[in-house]
Amino acid sequence: MNTTITRVHARAIWDSRGRPTVEAEVELAGGATGRASAPAGASRGAHEAIDLRDGGEHLAGMGVANAVALARAEIAPRLTGMDAADQAAIDAALCELDGTANKARLGANATVAVSLAVLHAAAAAAGEPTWRWLAQGRAVRLPLPEIQIFGGGAHAGRRTDVQDFMVMCPRAGSIARALEMTADVYRAAGILMDEAGLLAGTADEGGWWPNFNSNEQALVFLTRAIERAGYRGGEDVFISLDIAANELADGDGYFLPLDQRRMTSAEMVDRAAQWARTYPLISIEDPVGQDDMAGMARATALLGDEIQIIGDDFLVTNAARVKQALAGGACNAALIKVNQIGTVSEAAAALNAARDAGWATIVSARSGETEDISIAHLAVGWDAGQIKVGSFARSERMAKWNELLRIEEQLGSAARYAGIDAFPAAVRDRLAR
Ligand SMILES: C=C(OP(=O)(O)O)C(=O)O
Numbered sequence: 001m002n003t004t005i006t007r008v009h010a011r012a013i014w015d016s017r018g019r020p021t022v023e024a025e026v027e028l029a030g031g032a033t034g035r036a037s038a039p040a041g042a043s044r045g046a047h048e049a050i051d052l053r054d055g056g057e058h059l060a061g062m063g064v065a066n067a068v069a070l071a072r073a074e075i076a077p078r079l080t081g082m083d084a085a086d087q088a089a090i091d092a093a094l095c096e097l098d099g100t101a102n103k104a105r106l107g108a109n110a111t112v113a114v115s116l117a118v119l120h121a122a123a124a125a126a127g128e129p130t131w132r133w134l135a136q137g138r139a140v141r142l143p144l145p146e147i148q149i150f151g152g153g154a155h156a157g158r159r160t161d162v163q164d165f166m167v168m169c170p171r172a173g174s175i176a177r178a179l180e181m182t183a184d185v186y187r188a189a190g191i192l193m194d195e196a197g198l199l200a201g202t203a204d205e206g207g208w209w210p211n212f213n214s215n216e217q218a219l220v221f222l223t224r225a226i227e228r229a230g231y232r233g234g235e236d237v238f239i240s241l242d243i244a245a246n247e248l249a250d251g252d253g254y255f256l257p258l259d260q261r262r263m264t265s266a267e268m269v270d271r272a273a274q275w276a277r278t279y280p281l282i283s284i285e286d287p288v289g290q291d292d293m294a295g296m297a298r299a300t301a302l303l304g305d306e307i308q309i310i311g312d313d314f315l316v317t318n319a320a321r322v323k324q325a326l327a328g329g330a331c332n333a334a335l336i337k338v339n340q341i342g343t344v345s346e347a348a349a350a351l352n353a354a355r356d357a358g359w360a361t362i363v364s365a366r367s368g369e370t371e372d373i374s375i376a377h378l379a380v381g382w383d384a385g386q387i388k389v390g391s392f393a394r395s396e397r398m399a400k401w402n403e404l405l406r407i408e409e410q411l412g413s414a415a416r417y418a419g420i421d422a423f424p425a426a427v428r429d430r431l432a433r
């Protein structure tokens, strides 16, 4: 089928926080179409690509309107006539047209929507689901999910200092079973919190909005919820944390408002290590801030043989930062968010740099999302091994989980759940023992 781009259209739509974002549609000469929209982070790294966004009281202001206008006026004519099947050329054209180091002129929200829409259109033209088009015949696995049970930090009015309290079910055997187990834990956690008078609704990603009086209390409740749901912590279900420590940075150290503690980088790492010894922890994301290379290296040296140390704000889906971290002995896993860098090809480059380093990779949603299901396809098609989408009970998250169930069904007897193999080698070996 003819994959020449005949039309690129952009519009403003609304995301899961009721904020405007960019949606793009791409049409090809053979009749295939692709559509995608941009997510938006709340805890953003300073080294991320720049979105043209709206803030303040009047949300439907100039930011997204500008991104849409630029997509129509500049991106559309530039990409029209190009081959949608050549993603590298499309993304190179987007970078060149933008002309900045961080998509600040066109807006990463415009480039990411267009880049992903092109990907979906090319897959549609090939008559394939996007995951299969991306895999190009290589073997793929269903990713191991990381699912939020309590939201905190920038996603829940800073009710806890730690941003995400999540669970992982590496021995579930399938996505379908992993979701069932997580649903059990999610419900059990809600019941326990309600009984204790600590439930205050749901946070931005659908995890429970807690009224805990310390970060430690959240860990105690999550461990109890795993047991109450009938699972063994550290066997069937593990805890994963996103500290998002960047949000806690204070001068040359950190300040944790809930725990009312000022901490040095070394103390942050030591406390993470203490939690890892006390609770069934398997993964910690951003235990220190975005530029704290010494802290991240210390966390990796101390804990990297036992648990996954993920860089998110620390790496910002940037292949160059992945290589710097590797050289500095920091991290053993990379979070991959396409909108942190702005195009599919650049995100793939960061993922490949992490994979070449022997790290684990986790394709991730943002705290502001739409019903877009691209990340389910990227996680499978790139064989990332892991995926982080937020929680249950919010449809912008369920759209991704449900798409993974469809992909599991499409794979049929070839479906293979990444499970413990998705972790960095040392962690996998520990679990296999
Ligand atoms: C998904 C996250 O949050 P946000 O999208 O707000 O950066 C995260 O920090 O991993």
Ligand SMILES: [Mg+2]
Residues within 6 Å of the ligand: 242, 244, 285, 286, 312, 313
């Ligand atoms: Mg994070």
